[in-house]
Amino acid sequence: MSESIIKPEELAKKIDYEPPKKGWLDPSVEFKRGVYNYSGIPKNVEYLQLPNPRKWQPEDPDWQLPENWKEIILNGLKERLDKFRSLKIFMDICVRCGACSDKCHFFIGSGDPKNMPVLRAELLRSIYRNDFTAAGKVFGKFAGARELTIDVIKEWFYYFYQCTQCRRCSVFCPYGIDTAEVTILVRELLNLIGINIDWVITPVANCFRTGNHLGIQPHGFKDSIDFAVEDLESITGIKVDAPINKKGAEILFVVPSADYFGEPHYFTLLGYLALFHEIGLDYTWTTFASEGGNFGSFVSHDLMKSLNTKIYAEAKRLGVKYIIGGECGHMWRVLHQYMDTMNGPADFLEKPVSPITGTKFENANSTKMVHICEFTADLIKNNKIKIDKNRNDHRKVTFHDSCNPARAMGLIEEPRYVINNVCNYFYEMPENTIKEQTFCCGSGAGLGTDENLEMRLRGGFPRANAVKFVKEKYGVNFLGCICAIDKATLPPLMDYWVGGVEVGGVHELVGNALIMKSEKERTTDLRGDPLLTNESVKK
Amino acid sequence: MNILFSFFAVLIIILAVIIGVETAQLEFLFGVIIPYAAIATFILGIIYRILKWAKSPVPFRIPTVTGQEKSLSWIKSNKLDSPNSTLGVIGRMALEVLLFRSLFRNTKTQLKDGPALVYGSSKYLWLGALVFHWSFLIIVLRHFRYFAEPIPSFVIFLQNYDGLFQIGLPILYVTDVLILAALTFLFLRRITDPKLKYISLSSDYFPLFLIISIAVTGILMRYFAKVDIVSVKELAIGLFSFNPVIPNGIGIMFYIHLFLVSVLIAYFPFSKLLHMPGVFLSPTRNLANNSRMKRHINPWNKPVRIHTYEEYEDEFRDKMKAAGIPVEKE
Structure with missing residues (x-):
């Protein structure tokens, strides 16, 4: 910092x-240092024909x-x-x-x-x-x-x-x-x-070419996923299958690229991998649409559409039935409110039905894209996964509603239902700071740069202050969220204003609590942090 | 500065009509021509505005969702704050238009030592706005006693309830008191809250002063500087039956009131008062949150430059093959 x-x-x-x-x-x-972003570099502005x-x-x-x-x-x-x-x-x-x-x-x-x-x-x-x-x-x-x-x-x-x-x-x-x-x-x-600003333009140029904001090429993508599979094996003793660009899979899974390249996003990725293995989901990752997020939406409607095209195109090419989307905020604004209009109709896909529970996701009948929290909440409701809540006992959790899932979708109860079913300790922040009134992390829409740090810390102050309140009141030490930008920018915000609060995804908590068939006894959570044992509780 | 500009603008309007009627004997101008012109401007102006708004399409379905979506059957969705159907949207709009639902949510942010941010409930704006708008509506409706003979029954009904307390003679209307109180509050709020004062323009003060003047002249006419009601009704009915007459001996207060009203309705289509028709067309409120269930059509859906899978594979094929990722062309 x-x-x-x-x-x-x-x-x-x-x-x-x-x-x-x-x-x-x-x-x-x-223009004082610390409160603005640097301009887009000419090479990438040119590449995008702007x-x-x-x-x-x-x-x-x-x-x-x-x-x-x-x-x-x-x-x-x-x-x-x-x-x-x-x-x-x-x-x-x-x-x-x-x-x-x-x-x-x-x-x-x-x-x-x-x-x-x-x-x-x-x-x-x-x-x-x-x-x-x-x-x-x-x-x-x-x-x-x-x-x-x-x-x-x-x-x-x-x-x-x-x-x-x-x-x-x-x-x-x-x-x-x-x-x-x-x-x-x-x-x-x-x-x-x-x-324009570089932190938007360069990711957009990357995404146009390589399929994701970070500019990770297909082999790099595979390396990341393989690495995660190994990591998960060392924690659980189970080697999961993680197919990439697999034709004929039932479901295409799209996530923000930070999930497979950033921390603490990575632990959420481990959670997805464990969950999909455990329920035996026939799904595939994709290198071409390896970005669910859409920084194009921070430039123009045209670039939003341009980047978003890849998701349906890839679903069509691979011949999947429908799409599930991972934890990301503005990604879901685009998927929920723009994608079908811009790049639909998705008539080559089927109306989404959970292959595990048979539940029809009627709210996604046209767009054919289901939010991972909707999918997992349904699994839990139908008792399709085994959970050991105690494995999250070292986490006193609060939940930050990411702006777009809350105010564009109304995805409010699904993540809470999931958290409450995988954690013993969950505490809400004050009502004026959550759900439809949630406060932004202060770094969305392309503003999460280091050069803009002071403004980010200022913008994140209301969120941080609400976390501080529940930290002091209930001892909260974990801020759950369902957005890649949150996961990237809330940790420094917490360090600055609050201290002692870690940030992570809802599916990281799911992965911690998920009891996998023939897994080895877990001694750590997905981060490698030791679990609370009976002895340590007694101490 | 903005306050003074608006204040003097209203003052000039009042002086103009006093001079016009008292000195220049322009009763026909202020009693007939200007009201007709104002009504015409109002009607044509509003139609023009609405057509102009309607001409621009709604390319995307962008409701601001303020409650739980309809998703899984066992999660209770919020039918009004996250409407899923047309009925829900009508409900949401009705709450917004009739009861100012969004203003009801208002909070006041305070920064205390600690630092600690506190969000207190703040319903005064909601209350003031609600009292003002409803009083205004009832007062306008009450005025139909002047425009129609016999007096419509809904007017009698409103009058009876408005004068429920039977104080004084003529009986005091509750809405007269309420509208003045609400307007005073809305004005004081604008000048005492530094943030609000900072954002306020002349076009915020002007309609406020105009409406205050209209209310005050109306009240003066009813309770103090009384005018000849029979003549007023004769003029009003003449206007509405397109058979205008100017009866003698209507007090100046009436002409001031009428001219102020004329200015207000003529000003309406060019001002922020357009929020009245505009709120019905606001895409963040009048659309259902069902964009994944039902495809929304954008009439100008523009083709854009895209990077196809083929181009992608052409660039990365060797690397993909080396990494064991399946490819289309070997």
């Missing part, structure tokens, strides 16, 4: 929710924009107003009631008034008024209109890359105005003139 970051208590003390005296219409942004590849950084005075940048933006805005009713409505009907103002984790953690969702949207709305409405043209500043300038563009870059598209504000808005939608579209506009 960067030594330049001040102590948590000091950071919290400096947060001031009182806005400055001066109004917000004059754009002004200071406009204006060049070397530049946000702190440069000259962003080397195309000469007609303003025309491009205004035309782009017009095109999007015509294509998205959401945008038109959201531009027209906000009454600035302020209900959203203190609902954003970035506002709560920074006190920067332009991080109030209402003002974030006003940054665009002010331009919309100026160029697309009569009132704005006549009354100008008095109607909250302002001219589009380079400084406005810089402000957009700053603040629309300080939104993780978590949609918490939209829950509280009386009209459902969704800042995520505005952010997605402003980022599209910025990309039209070559403004």
Whole structure:
């Protein structure tokens, strides 16, 4: 962690929710290290055939924009107003009631008034008024209109890359105005003139070419899975089968790439492998669609679609019946709300039915993709797996609802049901911080970089503070979640604000508790941490 | 600055009508022409807006889900906050439009020592908004006693209940008190909460001042600076039967009230007041959460550049074969 970051208590003390005296219409942004992301590298911008590849950084005075940048933006805005009713409505009907103002984790953690969702949207709305409405043209500043300038563009870059598209504000808005939608579209506009960030662009380029954000090639993918199979064998004594690109398998399994390349994601991977072996699932991994996540969705609808195509294409090529998706947040936003519309109809697949329990997943009848928590909850409900809950007794668990499974899908009870059935100790965080009101990890939508650490720690403050509450109250030491970005970014957040809390997936807990046929006696969990024995409990 | 601008704008409107009627004798302009023009602007403006919104498609099904999805049969789904059917959506919208469901969730975030974040319940905005909108609606409906002869029965019904407490003469309407209280609260909230003051534009204060002025002039007319009700009704019925007349001796207060109302309804289609029709078209609220069950169609579903499996295998075939991963072409 960067030594330049001040102590948590000091950071919290400096947060001031009182806005400055001066109004917000004059754009002004200071690019301070620690609160913004570096620009997309030209090679990958070019590879994706996006406009204006060049070397530049946000702190440069000259962003080397195309000469007609303003025309491009205004035309782009017009095109999007015509294509998205959401945008038109959201531009027209906000009454600035302020209900959203203190609902954003970035506002709560920074006190920067332009991080109030209402003002974030006003940054665009002010331009919309100026160029697309009569009132704005006549009354100008008095109607909250302002001219589009380079400084406005810089402000957009700053603040629309300080939104993780978590949609918490939209829950509280009386009209459902969704800042995520505005952010997605402003980022599209910025990309039209070559403004983007590398932590999004490079994964997208990787994914386009190799099938996953991390740029892992097929043999590397196989190595990772093989390695996990060996690891699992050393823990359980059982060598599981993990077929890759297997034609004719019943089910295709798609996960975020961090699951097979990152920690603590990896332990969730072990959980999947153990579970699928134990129930004898006929499934396959895929190297071509080796990414469930979709950083394309942080650039544009086009790139979201482009990357997402691979999942159905691969399901078709392999001839599977349907698809199961692993633990990931924005991945499920795309799968649940966009995939079928963009790349369907999936008429070459069958309506999903659990081969183990016979349960029909009717809620996925069209998209034909089932969430792993839905699948596992059904297994447990039908007593199809044997569980030793005590093996998770060293974990006092709380659950972080990842933004998109909660607010895009309503996947709320399934993971809780699974956790409650594999753990003895589960404690909820306060109600305003979970379920549909859950707080973001602060690093979603492509913002989880080291260079952006201060802003991430600020944005993650509300989540961390709620964990701290249950840690102090119940001794919680494990933060469960179902999102790859959570697993990557919550650990440093916990270290900074809370301490002594580990982060892991729900299927890691499942894997710990799962009793496998003819397994050896387990002495450690999937992480290699010793299990609590009767003796150690007595101590 | 924004407050003053809006305040003076409303003041000028009031002065304009006083001068117009008292000095320039423009009763016909303010009593007939402007109201007609305002109603026409309102109707055409709203139709134009709705058509303009409707012209843009809804490419994706993006409800903001605020409750448990319908998935496994034994998990109870939340039919209103995560509606799965049209009926559920209608229920969700009804709660939103009639009872301001989302505002009811409102909380207030406070940062305390520790540091500890606390989210207190904060229902004042919900209450203030609800009281204001419902009072406004009832008052508008009550006004039908002026537009129709005989007075419609629902108006009598509303009047009776609105005047339930039978205080004073003429009987005090509860909604008159409530709307003033709610408007005062909404205004004070805007200027006392620093965050709210920071985000407020002239276009937030202007309709607020306008509606306060309308309410105040209405109340003045009823209880204090009384006008000739018979003449007012004659004018109103004339307007509505397209047979306009200007009876003599209607007090100036009436013309001020009427002009303010005219300005409000003419301003409506160009302002944030569009939230009234707009909320019905909000895609995060008016769509069912059933996108995996029923395919949503995007009319402009755009073809995009893709990287096919064949291209992928061509690049990695040797490595795949070496690793023992099955390939299409040997």
